[in-house]
Amino acid sequence: MSRVLYQYTPNNYETNVRLNKPHVMREKTLTMDTLNPQVKAVEYAVRGPIVTKAGDIERGLQQGQKHPFTEVIKANIGDSHAMGQKPITFLRQVVALCSFPELLNSPSFPEDAKQRARRILQGCGGQSLGSYSASQGVDCIRQDVAVYIEQRDKGVPADWDNIYLTTGASDGIVSILKMLVSGQGRSRSGVMIPIPQYPLYSAAISELEAVQINYYLDEDNCWALDINELHRAYQAAKEHCHPRVICIINPGNPTGQVQSRKCIEDVLHFAYEENLFVMSDEVYQDNVYSPDLQFHSFKKVLYEMGPEYFNTVELASFHSTSKGYSGECGFRGGYMEVLNLDLEVKAQLVKLLSVRLCPPVSGQAAMDVIVNPPLPHEPSYLQFHKEKSAVLGALAEKAQVTEQTLNTVPGIKCNPVQGAMYAFPRIFIPPRAVEEAKSLGMSPDMMYCLRLLEETGICLVPGSGFGQREGTYHFRMTILPTTEKLKVLLEKLRDFHIKFLKEYASLEEPKR
Amino acid sequence: MSRVLYQYTPNNYETNVRLNKPHVMREKTLTMDTLNPQVKAVEYAVRGPIVTKAGDIERGLQQGQKHPFTEVIKANIGDSHAMGQKPITFLRQVVALCSFPELLNSPSFPEDAKQRARRILQGCGGQSLGSYSASQGVDCIRQDVAVYIEQRDKGVPADWDNIYLTTGASDGIVSILKMLVSGQGRSRSGVMIPIPQYPLYSAAISELEAVQINYYLDEDNCWALDINELHRAYQAAKEHCHPRVICIINPGNPTGQVQSRKCIEDVLHFAYEENLFVMSDEVYQDNVYSPDLQFHSFKKVLYEMGPEYFNTVELASFHSTSKGYSGECGFRGGYMEVLNLDLEVKAQLVKLLSVRLCPPVSGQAAMDVIVNPPLPHEPSYLQFHKEKSAVLGALAEKAQVTEQTLNTVPGIKCNPVQGAMYAFPRIFIPPRAVEEAKSLGMSPDMMYCLRLLEETGICLVPGSGFGQREGTYHFRMTILPTTEKLKVLLEKLRDFHIKFLKEYASLEEPKR
Known part of the structure; x- marks a missing residue:
């Protein structure tokens, strides 16, 4: 991290003279005491302290710091592309055409992508993605959304x-x-x-x-x-x-x-x-x-x-x-x-x-492609469907692998991942670990996830960030890493959990 | 406007049977009485009733309705592209390259645009504009902003x-x-x-x-x-x-x-x-x-x-x-x-x-180009500067034309448009017009702007939407229409104002 340092070089004689008179340092206007209490009350675990720590460790690794792992695996947030998923080609073609309409003359873009882009641009002021749209969004995109909903329903x-x-x-x-x-x-x-x-x-x-x-x-x-x-x-x-x-x-x-x-x-x-x-x-x-x-x-x-x-x-x-x-x-x-x-x-x-004013217009264009994808007779149809099925097929596979593997671990119980992008398994945390966490002023699942991060490089979000029944503990993990990486993650997680149970072993048996 | 009509086609016999029993219609949960009063208190004139009316008239014109003009000229909002300004080529090239990185192999994009796009993509998770950025934004773009500020200052x-x-x-x-x-x-x-x-x-x-x-x-x-x-x-x-x-x-x-x-x-x-x-x-x-x-x-x-x-x-x-x-x-x-x-x-x-989560990443990319434009030795430098100077030169000219023309109108006094994109002239509204507006429960400058819109198709925002000293009246107009259109606008405005003064003429002289 190349930080610019504050080095004050005086270049205004008159004002600096004032420094010679004794003075009380000006108090801050905005402090934790005067901060809007509603802002203070906000919590958002998906980007909370664990994730900040993961970022620090990641930068440390880049600078050659030693950790018991070589890579941080972020399974804390539903951020598909960051985990290596490739964009849908057709969507990006349409957005690129809208962004730089000169490309509408390029033979390397398919006609259906050009047709979508032309339609979106015609809905924009001055035919530019750079104009504000109406506050409700571009009319023709809203119309496409309505048609999509009718078909879906x-x-x-x-x-x-x-x-x-x-x-x-x-x-x-x-x-x-x-x-x-x-x-x-x-x-x-x-x-x-x-x-x-x-x-x-x-x-x-x-x-x-x-x-x-x-x-x-x-x-x-x-x-x-x-x-x-x-x-x-x-x-x-x-x-x-x-x-x-x-x-x-x-x-x-x-x-x-x-x-x-x-x-x-x-x-x-x-x-x-x-x-x-x-x-x-x-x-x-x-x-x-x-x-x-x-x-x-x-x-x-x-x-x-x-x-x-x-x-x-x-x-x-x-x-x-x-x-x-x-x-x-x-x-x-x-x-x-x-x-x-x-x-x-x-x-x-x-x-x-x-x-x-309005939502980002390029985001509106992306939304349009999702509700108005290529039709069977259009040139991009096959590739679009191949890409879409590949993503959804891989997710379905990973949903199953995740559930099955987690359920092989003693002290972890995972419901089927029927949809979305996450597993939210229940984890058994031994009473001695619960006590230790409480003595640290930390929720037990937070302590668990912090230790997991420090020992394995896996970044998950503690269940307490989402809410759970008193006395139960969970974490949320995404199913987004590539299948290969996901398997490594699950294996490391299993080893960690077993080690954790042993470390805090008590007379009580882990619940299944 | 092709509106889909609500036509209920019953397809669920059981639930429809319930309709036969007499019932009280369910009350709405969210009404003007139960709406968040802080939301109710919000006012935002730049997209207020005048602008809604302008949109209605515009659609009417398209459908062949008759008005004393053929076009609505929107000078209500600082929306440059909607008024015909062309995007800066370099900026759009960078955004298009980031959106569809296959274009990085295309010989039709200059090397400096490609270099900017590569740098931005390297700052994005999975090298994709589709990943969430950190909540503060992409690191390298924030670094570019800091360098820009240092140079500016x-x-x-x-x-x-x-x-x-x-x-x-x-x-x-x-x-x-x-x-x-x-x-x-x-x-x-x-x-x-x-x-x-x-x-x-x-x-x-x-x-x-x-x-x-x-x-x-x-x-x-x-x-x-x-x-x-x-x-x-x-x-x-x-x-x-x-x-x-x-x-x-x-x-x-x-x-x-x-x-x-x-x-x-x-x-x-x-x-x-x-x-x-x-x-x-x-x-x-x-x-x-x-x-x-x-x-x-x-x-x-x-x-x-x-x-x-x-x-x-x-x-x-x-x-x-x-x-x-x-x-x-x-x-x-x-x-x-x-x-x-x-x-x-x-x-x-x-x-x-x-x-x-994060600001739109393509907007972050656009910001990057503004703080990190082509340098003198780079291939896009000349075109970039030509485009930039053309826009700023035209704005300077239009700022002057606007001020000068408005000051030729009796009862309008306009300060120099030293910067930004607006004139905010003071307009004399005769006491009889003020009374009429008040009897309509309207601020006088709102009545003025509504009549201007209805009679000339010019869409401005009344000064009351921005605040003004009690008893003074203004409007805000942008200087964004093309010079040609701006001159037409100013001429129509002058004619309207003179007619308006005559219509409400009283013994009092217009103040200059």
């Missing part, structure tokens, strides 16, 4: 006026939550989130000073959502806040479960009865690996429940360029579809979005 | 650890404000902003429930910042809040003034004495048109004031890809440099940014 109508392009899914999720937070004390808005959850939700809830309402997923039942648990959480929360919104992540992050149609119908019925706004995070809709399961969108199920539901329940669903088979996290593309929003409220939402 | 040291890449400048500004808001009642954080201001500031202050402290720029003195007015505003605000931060926009938006070095030193001295955090919005640093004026960065002036200042005053300065000569708004690129931040607070800032 086998004809359920989609109105492009309900589509908002976003800066990744996170941006849309925070915007909708921001609209929904109001009231004070017992009438403060409560937000129901699954536990374990993706920590964007808890972070946004902290920042907005809303009330977090935990409903626990059923680990013993492959992390399924249990409707009785929803009722329990709702009733308990009603005592101290006003529950207004329920968030669902399907397929689950960090838990990887794929929700059944029946369960989705139950949730929607519950939301209907209790007058809750529904937020369905469906960014992993293309990531379903179990051959006997399929993705059902909340919208489609809502439609099938009939107009009494479909025309009333307020539902926002979220998608992204970052996951699926494209893994284009860096483009920060995404969309949300928002149903049954009050018309005046909708104008308020557009106003709110307009303050940030 | 003639050797004042810049540490890349203080550089944060952002999603446009807006994102950085909101993040810093978010950190600074705390306290309740009389100890609530106060934010000093210029009036007129860019409404991102007032919108963010509303959203964060901070206290807005207005300091008025001196219209009679070319919109200069008056240090006595700062003191007045500060003392008055201290009675009801805790002033903690001062925002400056230099060159000014919407007012176009370029601040003198002396004035900047006065502001910094004031901030030092009153323990204020300084936020300097310098996104127009390349947009200075008056040959006898130059841009001084707040940072350089702070340095020249001596270490007592340079090592203590907390200063965040903001830049963007959206303005300058490149006008790449759609890429949402930007950076901030933050000096003297408390180390623990800095960790909190990084944590806050990490929840949104």
